[in-house]
Amino acid sequence: MRKGRMDIPFLEKFMLPPDDYEIFKFGGNSLKNEERGIQKMLKYFSSYFTEEQLKENVARHNLKTMFDIVKKSFSKEYDYTGTGIELSNLYQNTINSYIYNDKVNPAFVHIDELFESTVMGFLLAMFKWSKDFDNLETYGECFKYILFLMNDVCIFGEMQGMDANHALMDTVNGDIQILQLAEDCYWTIVIFSLAHEIAHAYLASIGKKYTEKHPEKEEYDADMIAYHIVLKIIMEEKNTVTVLEEYTYLAPMIYMDFFDLYYYTDRVLYKTVFHDWQHPSPVKRKNRLFAIADKDEYDFDTVDGNHLYSGFLDVYDEFKDQLLLKMERGKLDKIVRTEKRELLRGRNENEQKRSSGI
Numbered sequence: 001m002r003k004g005r006m007d008i009p010f011l012e013k014f015m016l017p018p019d020d021y022e023i024f025k026f027g028g029n030s031l032k033n034e035e036r037g038i039q040k041m042l043k044y045f046s047s048y049f050t051e052e053q054l055k056e057n058v059a060r061h062n063l064k065t066m067f068d069i070v071k072k073s074f075s076k077e078y079d080y081t082g083t084g085i086e087l088s089n090l091y092q093n094t095i096n097s098y099i100y101n102d103k104v105n106p107a108f109v110h111i112d113e114l115f116e117s118t119v120m121g122f123l124l125a126m127f128k129w130s131k132d133f134d135n136l137e138t139y140g141e142c143f144k145y146i147l148f149l150m151n152d153v154c155i156f157g158e159m160q161g162m163d164a165n166h167a168l169m170d171t172v173n174g175d176i177q178i179l180q181l182a183e184d185c186y187w188t189i190v191i192f193s194l195a196h197e198i199a200h201a202y203l204a205s206i207g208k209k210y211t212e213k214h215p216e217k218e219e220y221d222a223d224m225i226a227y228h229i230v231l232k233i234i235m236e237e238k239n240t241v242t243v244l245e246e247y248t249y250l251a252p253m254i255y256m257d258f259f260d261l262y263y264y265t266d267r268v269l270y271k272t273v274f275h276d277w278q279h280p281s282p283v284k285r286k287n288r289l290f291a292i293a294d295k296d297e298y299d300f301d302t303v304d305g306n307h308l309y310s311g312f313l314d315v316y317d318e319f320k321d322q323l324l325l326k327m328e329r330g331k332l333d334k335i336v337r338t339e340k341r342e343l344l345r346g347r348n349e350n351e352q353k354r355s356s357g358i
């Protein structure tokens with residue numbers, strides 16, 4: 001992957017002509033049914049795979065099998081079965097996953113459909129951007145797509161439509177390496193999210209109490225357990241069937257960065273101050289994860305993973321710089337929907353009180 005992003009000229013080309021941006025937007029409100037998240041993405045690459053391979057892939061990697069793998073790992077690592085916990089995967093306009101957890105009867109872990117296509121699209125665009133950084137067209141398209149994801153999808157909870165998918169796939173342009181990287185990281189993030197939510201139920205089951213003053217401790221604990229599960233699965237599967245690739249060990253950090261970019265975009269575009277009495281900031285959570293990965297008990301090859309992540313961080317910084325710059329120069333006026341954001345604000349605050357998102 002490339003590097004050296006020092007002198008990227010600010011080209012008019014990267015402005016956001018409204019028509020060009022509009023293409024990402026969702027026209028109706030269909031979604032759901034057969035065409036879901038990752039399967040949908042895979043379809044674009046169908047000419048590169050045999051039908052057999054595609055079916056095998058879907059059978060091996062899907063939300064349900066991941067959920068079972070996580071449960072099995074909990075039973076082994078923590079002697080916790082969580083038998084009663086089920087998986088919910090409907091579209092509820094949120095990229096947050098959460099567990100419905102009344103501390104007595106954990107009922108279900110929710111992973112929104114919006115999460116699936118959003119995280120996969122995010123990974124594809126970020127990795128492609130990082131790989132072909134010097135290609136100005138790719139650069140411009142990836143920036144625009146990430147901005148669309150943050151603004152329309154994350155902030156406003158709108159499902160990306162087929163047009164956005166087409167545009168993304170045109171940019172990825174059959175790059176099978178990028179698809180592979182994105183897909184591998186995606187499953188590590190799925191395992192991490194599922195394990196994080198189940199960890200809340202586990203912590204309740206062992207009677208762990210958190211004070212009102214420091215509810216964020218529970219999030220750190222859930223992250224720690226979830227990451228332990230991820231790393232154990234990576235290590236264990238080394239000699240058998242691979243569920244998670246070892247080079248994806250930093251994918252949970254990428255997931256935190258995803259949330260960080262989301263909140264950052266909200267701050268820059270709408271001056272939203274993220275304050276959640278329960279959840280520490282993604283950056284703090286990420287730093288805790290790094291401390292876990294460094295422990296001696298986890299032993300695997302980190303070279304490729306570090307390389308991938310450093311490329312990711314370059315475009316992560318680039319997105320932040322460019323967003324701020326364009327905002328200051330008034331280049332984003334057309335996509336900013338301040339009034340709608342205000343309307344959402346009240347609703348979101350209520351939502352936050354009800355459920356504990358990721």
Ligand SMILES: [Zn+2]
Pocket residue numbers: 196197200219222356357358
């Ligand atoms: Zn949580």
